[in-house]
Amino acid sequence: MGTKGLNACETCSRYKGNLFCSVCVRSAVSKNVTALRFLREYESSPLNKDFRGDIKFVGWDGEEVHAHKFIMVGRSMVFRSLFDSDMQEKEKGIVLCPDTSAPVLRSMVNFCYTAEIKFTEEAPAEEVLKIAHKYDMKNLKLVCENSLIMGISEKNVYELVMLAQKYDAKQLDKAIAKFFKDGFDVVYPIFVQRLCSDL
Template sequence: MSGLDARFSNCSCFSYVRDRVSVSRSVALELCEQEKSIKELRGTVKELRDKLYFLVAYEPGPLNEGFRGDIILVGYDEEPVHAHRFILAGKSDVFRRMFENDMREKESGIVRIEDATAPVLRSMVKFCYTAEASFTEASVAEVLRIAHKYCIIDLKTVCESELSKDINADNICDRMVVAEMYEAKSLEYKLNVFFKENFDRLNMYSVVAKRLCSRSDK
Protein backbone atom coordinates (compact mmCIF):
# COMPACT_ATOMS: atom_id res chain seq x y z
CA MET A 1 0.00 0.00 0.00
CA SER A 2 1.38 3.44 -0.94
CA GLY A 3 1.71 6.26 1.57
CA LEU A 4 -1.38 7.87 0.16
CA ASP A 5 -3.29 4.62 0.44
CA ALA A 6 -2.15 4.19 4.05
CA ARG A 7 -3.09 7.72 4.94
CA PHE A 8 -6.60 7.47 3.63
CA SER A 9 -7.22 3.75 4.03
CA ASN A 10 -9.91 4.30 6.65
CA CYS A 11 -11.74 6.88 4.58
CA SER A 12 -14.88 5.45 3.06
CA CYS A 13 -14.68 7.96 0.19
CA PHE A 14 -11.18 6.79 -0.70
CA SER A 15 -12.26 3.14 -0.60
CA TYR A 16 -15.14 3.94 -2.92
CA VAL A 17 -12.88 5.73 -5.41
CA ARG A 18 -10.25 2.97 -5.25
CA ASP A 19 -12.89 0.30 -5.91
CA ARG A 20 -14.31 2.30 -8.79
CA VAL A 21 -10.87 2.63 -10.38
CA SER A 22 -10.31 -1.11 -9.96
CA VAL A 23 -13.64 -1.87 -11.57
CA SER A 24 -12.95 0.59 -14.38
CA ARG A 25 -9.62 -1.10 -15.15
CA SER A 26 -11.36 -4.48 -15.22
CA VAL A 27 -14.06 -3.17 -17.52
CA ALA A 28 -11.45 -1.51 -19.74
CA LEU A 29 -9.54 -4.78 -20.09
CA GLU A 30 -12.76 -6.63 -20.90
CA LEU A 31 -13.69 -4.03 -23.51
CA CYS A 32 -10.23 -4.31 -25.07
CA GLU A 33 -10.64 -8.08 -25.35
CA GLN A 34 -14.09 -7.64 -26.88
CA GLU A 35 -12.77 -5.11 -29.37
CA LYS A 36 -10.00 -7.50 -30.32
CA SER A 37 -12.55 -10.29 -30.83
CA ILE A 38 -14.74 -8.01 -32.94
CA LYS A 39 -11.78 -7.10 -35.17
CA GLU A 40 -10.96 -10.79 -35.61
CA LEU A 41 -14.59 -11.56 -36.47
CA ARG A 42 -14.67 -8.74 -39.00
CA GLY A 43 -11.53 -10.13 -40.58
CA THR A 44 -13.12 -13.58 -40.76
CA VAL A 45 -16.31 -12.18 -42.28
CA LYS A 46 -14.30 -10.32 -44.93
CA GLU A 47 -12.35 -13.46 -45.74
CA LEU A 48 -15.57 -15.46 -46.11
CA ARG A 49 -17.10 -12.75 -48.30
CA ASP A 50 -14.02 -12.78 -50.53
CA LYS A 51 -14.25 -16.56 -50.86
CA LEU A 52 -17.96 -16.36 -51.67
CA TYR A 53 -17.29 -13.69 -54.29
CA PHE A 54 -14.67 -15.96 -55.84
CA LEU A 55 -17.15 -18.85 -55.96
CA VAL A 56 -19.92 -16.84 -57.61
CA ALA A 57 -17.68 -14.78 -59.91
CA TYR A 58 -18.20 -17.32 -62.68
CA GLU A 59 -21.90 -17.96 -62.61
CA PRO A 60 -23.25 -21.38 -63.64
CA GLY A 61 -25.44 -22.30 -66.56
CA PRO A 62 -28.71 -20.71 -65.43
CA LEU A 63 -27.15 -17.25 -65.69
CA ASN A 64 -24.50 -17.64 -68.37
CA GLU A 65 -25.30 -18.50 -71.97
CA GLY A 66 -21.80 -19.80 -72.64
CA PHE A 67 -21.91 -22.38 -69.88
CA ARG A 68 -22.00 -26.07 -70.81
CA GLY A 69 -21.85 -28.88 -68.31
CA ASP A 70 -21.78 -32.64 -68.77
CA ILE A 71 -25.44 -33.20 -67.88
CA ILE A 72 -28.69 -31.59 -69.05
CA LEU A 73 -31.78 -31.31 -66.87
CA VAL A 74 -35.05 -31.09 -68.79
CA GLY A 75 -38.35 -30.20 -67.13
CA TYR A 76 -41.85 -30.56 -68.53
CA ASP A 77 -41.45 -27.28 -70.43
CA GLU A 78 -38.61 -28.93 -72.42
CA GLU A 79 -36.14 -26.08 -71.77
CA PRO A 80 -32.62 -27.46 -71.07
CA VAL A 81 -30.68 -26.53 -67.95
CA HIS A 82 -26.97 -27.42 -67.98
CA ALA A 83 -25.02 -28.64 -64.96
CA HIS A 84 -22.14 -30.90 -63.92
CA ARG A 85 -22.68 -34.37 -62.52
CA PHE A 86 -20.09 -33.98 -59.77
CA ILE A 87 -21.69 -30.74 -58.51
CA LEU A 88 -25.19 -32.21 -58.31
CA ALA A 89 -23.92 -35.51 -56.88
CA GLY A 90 -21.97 -33.64 -54.22
CA LYS A 91 -25.09 -31.83 -53.04
CA SER A 92 -27.68 -34.59 -53.45
CA ASP A 93 -27.49 -38.28 -52.60
CA VAL A 94 -30.42 -38.84 -54.96
CA PHE A 95 -28.46 -37.45 -57.91
CA ARG A 96 -25.35 -39.34 -56.80
CA ARG A 97 -27.18 -42.68 -56.82
CA MET A 98 -28.80 -41.81 -60.14
CA PHE A 99 -25.48 -41.06 -61.82
CA GLU A 100 -23.86 -44.16 -60.32
CA ASN A 101 -26.61 -46.65 -61.15
CA ASP A 102 -28.91 -45.39 -63.92
CA MET A 103 -27.37 -46.33 -67.28
CA ARG A 104 -29.90 -44.25 -69.24
CA GLU A 105 -28.75 -40.97 -67.68
CA LYS A 106 -25.10 -42.03 -67.96
CA GLU A 107 -25.33 -42.70 -71.68
CA SER A 108 -27.61 -39.87 -72.79
CA GLY A 109 -26.40 -37.15 -70.43
CA ILE A 110 -30.03 -36.06 -70.04
CA VAL A 111 -32.11 -36.18 -66.87
CA ARG A 112 -35.83 -35.67 -67.39
CA ILE A 113 -37.64 -34.15 -64.42
CA GLU A 114 -41.30 -34.17 -65.35
CA ASP A 115 -42.62 -32.33 -62.29
CA ALA A 116 -40.53 -29.15 -62.58
CA THR A 117 -39.99 -26.24 -64.97
CA ALA A 118 -36.70 -24.78 -66.16
CA PRO A 119 -36.91 -21.80 -63.75
CA VAL A 120 -37.22 -24.20 -60.81
CA LEU A 121 -34.31 -26.30 -62.07
CA ARG A 122 -32.19 -23.19 -62.64
CA SER A 123 -32.84 -22.11 -59.07
CA MET A 124 -31.79 -25.53 -57.80
CA VAL A 125 -28.65 -25.65 -59.96
CA LYS A 126 -27.62 -22.12 -59.02
CA PHE A 127 -27.88 -23.01 -55.33
CA CYS A 128 -25.77 -26.14 -55.82
CA TYR A 129 -23.01 -24.02 -57.37
CA THR A 130 -23.16 -20.83 -55.30
CA ALA A 131 -25.19 -21.56 -52.12
CA GLU A 132 -27.42 -18.64 -53.13
CA ALA A 133 -31.15 -19.15 -53.61
CA SER A 134 -33.07 -17.29 -56.30
CA PHE A 135 -36.86 -17.07 -56.34
CA THR A 136 -37.29 -14.40 -59.03
CA GLU A 137 -38.61 -16.84 -61.66
CA ALA A 138 -39.80 -19.78 -59.60
CA SER A 139 -42.05 -19.82 -56.56
CA VAL A 140 -40.50 -20.79 -53.25
CA ALA A 141 -42.95 -23.67 -52.83
CA GLU A 142 -41.90 -25.16 -56.19
CA VAL A 143 -38.22 -24.91 -55.29
CA LEU A 144 -38.98 -26.49 -51.91
CA ARG A 145 -40.64 -29.40 -53.70
CA ILE A 146 -37.61 -30.07 -55.88
CA ALA A 147 -35.23 -29.63 -52.91
CA HIS A 148 -37.28 -32.20 -50.97
CA LYS A 149 -37.42 -34.60 -53.91
CA TYR A 150 -33.64 -34.58 -54.39
CA CYS A 151 -32.76 -34.27 -50.69
CA ILE A 152 -30.87 -30.99 -51.00
CA ILE A 153 -31.17 -30.20 -47.31
CA ASP A 154 -29.56 -26.74 -47.29
CA LEU A 155 -31.81 -25.51 -50.11
CA LYS A 156 -34.82 -26.95 -48.32
CA THR A 157 -33.83 -25.04 -45.18
CA VAL A 158 -33.58 -21.78 -47.13
CA CYS A 159 -37.00 -22.35 -48.70
CA GLU A 160 -38.59 -23.09 -45.34
CA SER A 161 -37.07 -19.94 -43.89
CA GLU A 162 -38.38 -17.89 -46.82
CA LEU A 163 -41.90 -19.30 -46.46
CA SER A 164 -41.83 -18.57 -42.72
CA LYS A 165 -41.27 -14.84 -43.18
CA ASP A 166 -44.73 -13.64 -44.19
CA ILE A 167 -47.23 -16.10 -42.75
CA ASN A 168 -50.70 -14.60 -42.56
CA ALA A 169 -54.36 -15.58 -42.38
CA ASP A 170 -54.60 -15.72 -46.19
CA ASN A 171 -51.71 -18.10 -46.85
CA ILE A 172 -51.50 -20.26 -43.73
CA CYS A 173 -53.77 -22.96 -45.19
CA ASP A 174 -51.72 -23.39 -48.36
CA ARG A 175 -48.47 -23.37 -46.42
CA MET A 176 -49.74 -26.00 -44.00
CA VAL A 177 -50.39 -28.22 -47.00
CA VAL A 178 -46.91 -27.50 -48.41
CA ALA A 179 -45.24 -28.16 -45.05
CA GLU A 180 -47.01 -31.49 -44.68
CA MET A 181 -46.38 -32.64 -48.26
CA TYR A 182 -42.65 -31.90 -48.20
CA GLU A 183 -41.96 -32.71 -44.53
CA ALA A 184 -40.90 -29.14 -43.83
CA LYS A 185 -40.60 -29.39 -40.05
CA SER A 186 -39.22 -25.90 -39.42
CA LEU A 187 -41.97 -24.31 -41.50
CA GLU A 188 -44.57 -26.49 -39.82
CA TYR A 189 -43.40 -25.30 -36.40
CA LYS A 190 -43.65 -21.62 -37.43
CA LEU A 191 -47.12 -22.23 -38.85
CA ASN A 192 -48.27 -23.89 -35.65
CA VAL A 193 -47.00 -20.94 -33.60
CA PHE A 194 -48.88 -18.51 -35.84
CA PHE A 195 -51.97 -20.72 -35.67
CA LYS A 196 -51.99 -20.74 -31.87
CA GLU A 197 -51.36 -17.01 -31.59
CA ASN A 198 -54.08 -16.12 -34.11
CA PHE A 199 -56.59 -18.89 -33.50
CA ASP A 200 -59.59 -16.59 -32.98
CA ARG A 201 -59.36 -14.84 -36.35
CA LEU A 202 -58.59 -17.82 -38.58
CA ASN A 203 -61.21 -19.50 -40.73
CA MET A 204 -61.20 -22.94 -39.15
CA TYR A 205 -63.42 -24.48 -41.81
CA SER A 206 -60.99 -23.45 -44.55
CA VAL A 207 -57.97 -24.75 -42.62
CA VAL A 208 -59.52 -28.17 -41.96
CA ALA A 209 -60.97 -28.50 -45.47
CA LYS A 210 -57.67 -27.79 -47.19
CA ARG A 211 -55.75 -30.20 -44.99
CA LEU A 212 -58.30 -32.96 -45.69
CA CYS A 213 -58.16 -32.25 -49.43
CA SER A 214 -54.37 -32.43 -49.43
CA ARG A 215 -54.45 -35.84 -47.75
CA SER A 216 -57.07 -37.20 -50.16
CA ASP A 217 -54.86 -36.23 -53.13
CA LYS A 218 -51.95 -38.36 -51.91
Protein backbone atom coordinates in the same frame (compact mmCIF):
# COMPACT_ATOMS: atom_id res chain seq x y z
CA MET B 1 -9.79 -28.76 -41.31
CA GLY B 2 -7.46 -31.28 -42.86
CA THR B 3 -4.00 -31.11 -44.38
CA LYS B 4 -4.97 -32.85 -47.62
CA GLY B 5 -3.56 -30.91 -50.57
CA LEU B 6 -1.74 -28.47 -48.28
CA ASN B 7 1.90 -28.02 -47.40
CA ALA B 8 1.19 -28.38 -43.67
CA CYS B 9 3.89 -27.77 -41.11
CA GLU B 10 5.56 -30.73 -39.40
CA THR B 11 3.42 -30.42 -36.25
CA CYS B 12 0.11 -30.40 -38.15
CA SER B 13 1.21 -33.28 -40.39
CA ARG B 14 1.77 -35.50 -37.33
CA TYR B 15 -1.82 -35.23 -36.08
CA LYS B 16 -3.77 -37.30 -38.63
CA GLY B 17 -4.55 -34.38 -40.91
CA ASN B 18 -5.84 -31.95 -38.26
CA LEU B 19 -4.59 -28.38 -38.36
CA PHE B 20 -3.30 -26.83 -35.15
CA CYS B 21 -1.22 -23.79 -36.05
CA SER B 22 -2.63 -20.50 -37.32
CA VAL B 23 -0.37 -20.54 -40.41
CA CYS B 24 -1.82 -23.86 -41.66
CA VAL B 25 -5.38 -22.81 -40.81
CA ARG B 26 -4.96 -19.54 -42.77
CA SER B 27 -3.49 -21.49 -45.69
CA ALA B 28 -6.47 -23.91 -45.71
CA VAL B 29 -9.00 -21.07 -45.50
CA SER B 30 -7.25 -19.20 -48.32
CA LYS B 31 -7.28 -22.32 -50.50
CA ASN B 32 -11.01 -22.88 -49.86
CA VAL B 33 -11.86 -19.23 -50.56
CA THR B 34 -9.98 -19.46 -53.86
CA ALA B 35 -11.87 -22.66 -54.77
CA LEU B 36 -15.20 -21.02 -53.92
CA ARG B 37 -14.34 -17.95 -56.01
CA PHE B 38 -13.48 -20.28 -58.91
CA LEU B 39 -16.85 -22.05 -58.62
CA ARG B 40 -18.74 -18.76 -58.57
CA GLU B 41 -16.98 -17.54 -61.71
CA TYR B 42 -16.57 -20.84 -63.58
CA GLU B 43 -18.19 -20.68 -67.03
CA SER B 44 -20.10 -17.61 -65.85
CA SER B 45 -23.31 -18.34 -63.95
CA PRO B 46 -25.69 -21.30 -64.23
CA LEU B 47 -28.38 -18.67 -64.79
CA ASN B 48 -26.59 -17.52 -67.95
CA LYS B 49 -28.00 -19.08 -71.16
CA ASP B 50 -24.44 -19.70 -72.47
CA PHE B 51 -23.53 -21.86 -69.46
CA ARG B 52 -22.63 -25.47 -70.37
CA GLY B 53 -21.92 -28.49 -68.21
CA ASP B 54 -21.66 -32.25 -68.62
CA ILE B 55 -25.27 -32.97 -67.58
CA LYS B 56 -28.60 -31.32 -68.25
CA PHE B 57 -31.95 -31.15 -66.55
CA VAL B 58 -35.07 -30.96 -68.71
CA GLY B 59 -38.33 -29.72 -67.21
CA TRP B 60 -41.90 -30.04 -68.45
CA ASP B 61 -41.35 -27.03 -70.73
CA GLY B 62 -38.55 -28.83 -72.62
CA GLU B 63 -35.92 -26.19 -71.85
CA GLU B 64 -32.49 -27.56 -70.90
CA VAL B 65 -30.66 -26.43 -67.77
CA HIS B 66 -26.97 -27.38 -67.76
CA ALA B 67 -24.82 -28.30 -64.77
CA HIS B 68 -21.68 -30.18 -63.81
CA LYS B 69 -22.13 -33.65 -62.40
CA PHE B 70 -19.49 -33.22 -59.68
CA ILE B 71 -21.28 -30.15 -58.30
CA MET B 72 -24.73 -31.77 -58.26
CA VAL B 73 -23.44 -35.03 -56.76
CA GLY B 74 -21.81 -33.04 -53.96
CA ARG B 75 -25.15 -31.46 -53.05
CA SER B 76 -27.48 -34.45 -53.20
CA MET B 77 -27.28 -38.15 -52.38
CA VAL B 78 -30.11 -38.69 -54.87
CA PHE B 79 -27.96 -37.27 -57.67
CA ARG B 80 -25.04 -39.39 -56.47
CA SER B 81 -27.23 -42.49 -56.80
CA LEU B 82 -28.49 -41.42 -60.24
CA PHE B 83 -25.03 -40.78 -61.64
CA ASP B 84 -23.19 -43.65 -59.92
CA SER B 85 -25.64 -46.34 -61.00
CA ASP B 86 -26.37 -47.86 -64.40
CA MET B 87 -29.44 -45.69 -64.91
CA GLN B 88 -30.18 -43.73 -68.08
CA GLU B 89 -29.25 -40.45 -66.32
CA LYS B 90 -25.64 -41.67 -66.09
CA GLU B 91 -25.61 -42.98 -69.66
CA LYS B 92 -27.11 -39.92 -71.36
CA GLY B 93 -26.30 -37.19 -68.85
CA ILE B 94 -29.94 -36.07 -68.94
CA VAL B 95 -32.28 -35.83 -65.94
CA LEU B 96 -35.94 -35.55 -66.96
CA CYS B 97 -38.02 -33.50 -64.51
CA PRO B 98 -41.59 -33.55 -65.87
CA ASP B 99 -42.96 -32.12 -62.62
CA THR B 100 -41.11 -28.79 -62.74
CA SER B 101 -40.09 -25.95 -65.04
CA ALA B 102 -36.73 -24.66 -66.28
CA PRO B 103 -36.75 -21.54 -64.05
CA VAL B 104 -37.14 -23.74 -60.96
CA LEU B 105 -34.41 -26.10 -62.17
CA ARG B 106 -32.16 -23.14 -62.92
CA SER B 107 -32.69 -21.79 -59.40
CA MET B 108 -31.80 -25.20 -57.96
CA VAL B 109 -28.64 -25.49 -60.06
CA ASN B 110 -27.59 -21.92 -59.27
CA PHE B 111 -27.98 -22.64 -55.54
CA CYS B 112 -25.75 -25.70 -55.90
CA TYR B 113 -22.98 -23.51 -57.34
CA THR B 114 -23.34 -20.34 -55.27
CA ALA B 115 -25.40 -21.21 -52.16
CA GLU B 116 -27.57 -18.23 -53.11
CA ILE B 117 -31.12 -18.08 -54.41
CA LYS B 118 -33.58 -15.40 -55.39
CA PHE B 119 -37.18 -16.57 -55.46
CA THR B 120 -39.21 -15.14 -58.34
CA GLU B 121 -42.68 -15.45 -59.81
CA GLU B 122 -41.34 -18.11 -62.19
CA ALA B 123 -39.43 -19.91 -59.42
CA PRO B 124 -41.32 -19.35 -56.15
CA ALA B 125 -40.15 -20.88 -52.87
CA GLU B 126 -43.05 -23.39 -52.95
CA GLU B 127 -41.90 -24.86 -56.28
CA VAL B 128 -38.22 -24.89 -55.34
CA LEU B 129 -39.15 -26.62 -52.05
CA LYS B 130 -40.78 -29.44 -54.03
CA ILE B 131 -37.64 -30.13 -56.03
CA ALA B 132 -35.39 -29.71 -52.99
CA HIS B 133 -37.46 -32.39 -51.25
CA LYS B 134 -37.48 -34.65 -54.31
CA TYR B 135 -33.68 -34.59 -54.60
CA ASP B 136 -33.06 -34.52 -50.82
CA MET B 137 -31.21 -31.19 -50.85
CA LYS B 138 -31.40 -30.29 -47.18
CA ASN B 139 -29.75 -26.85 -47.34
CA LEU B 140 -31.91 -25.70 -50.24
CA LYS B 141 -35.01 -27.07 -48.53
CA LEU B 142 -34.20 -25.10 -45.37
CA VAL B 143 -33.72 -21.88 -47.37
CA CYS B 144 -37.12 -22.44 -49.02
CA GLU B 145 -38.78 -23.12 -45.68
CA ASN B 146 -37.28 -19.95 -44.17
CA SER B 147 -38.58 -17.89 -47.09
CA LEU B 148 -42.07 -19.36 -46.69
CA ILE B 149 -41.98 -18.78 -42.92
CA MET B 150 -41.37 -15.07 -43.54
CA GLY B 151 -44.61 -14.90 -45.55
CA ILE B 152 -47.05 -16.84 -43.34
CA SER B 153 -50.42 -15.09 -43.16
CA GLU B 154 -54.09 -15.87 -42.56
CA LYS B 155 -54.55 -15.99 -46.34
CA ASN B 156 -51.94 -18.67 -47.05
CA VAL B 157 -51.66 -20.67 -43.81
CA TYR B 158 -53.93 -23.46 -45.11
CA GLU B 159 -51.85 -23.96 -48.28
CA LEU B 160 -48.63 -23.84 -46.25
CA VAL B 161 -49.91 -26.51 -43.84
CA MET B 162 -50.60 -28.79 -46.82
CA LEU B 163 -47.18 -28.00 -48.30
CA ALA B 164 -45.37 -28.63 -45.00
CA GLN B 165 -47.12 -31.99 -44.59
CA LYS B 166 -46.56 -33.13 -48.17
CA TYR B 167 -42.86 -32.25 -48.29
CA ASP B 168 -41.96 -32.99 -44.66
CA ALA B 169 -40.96 -29.36 -44.05
CA LYS B 170 -40.32 -29.51 -40.31
CA GLN B 171 -39.18 -25.89 -39.79
CA LEU B 172 -42.18 -24.60 -41.71
CA ASP B 173 -44.45 -26.90 -39.71
CA LYS B 174 -43.10 -25.50 -36.41
CA ALA B 175 -43.53 -21.92 -37.58
CA ILE B 176 -47.11 -22.60 -38.68
CA ALA B 177 -47.91 -24.16 -35.29
CA LYS B 178 -46.60 -21.02 -33.56
CA PHE B 179 -48.55 -18.78 -35.96
CA PHE B 180 -51.68 -20.81 -35.25
CA LYS B 181 -51.16 -20.61 -31.49
CA ASP B 182 -50.44 -16.86 -31.49
CA GLY B 183 -53.48 -15.98 -33.62
CA PHE B 184 -55.82 -18.87 -32.87
CA ASP B 185 -59.03 -16.81 -32.69
CA VAL B 186 -58.46 -15.38 -36.17
CA VAL B 187 -56.69 -18.29 -37.89
CA TYR B 188 -58.84 -21.22 -36.71
CA PRO B 189 -62.15 -20.13 -38.33
CA ILE B 190 -60.38 -19.37 -41.64
CA PHE B 191 -58.61 -22.73 -41.54
CA VAL B 192 -61.81 -24.69 -40.78
CA GLN B 193 -63.67 -22.87 -43.56
CA ARG B 194 -60.96 -23.80 -46.09
CA LEU B 195 -60.84 -27.36 -44.82
CA CYS B 196 -64.63 -27.76 -45.20
CA SER B 197 -64.60 -26.26 -48.71
CA ASP B 198 -62.07 -28.92 -49.79
CA LEU B 199 -64.27 -31.81 -48.64
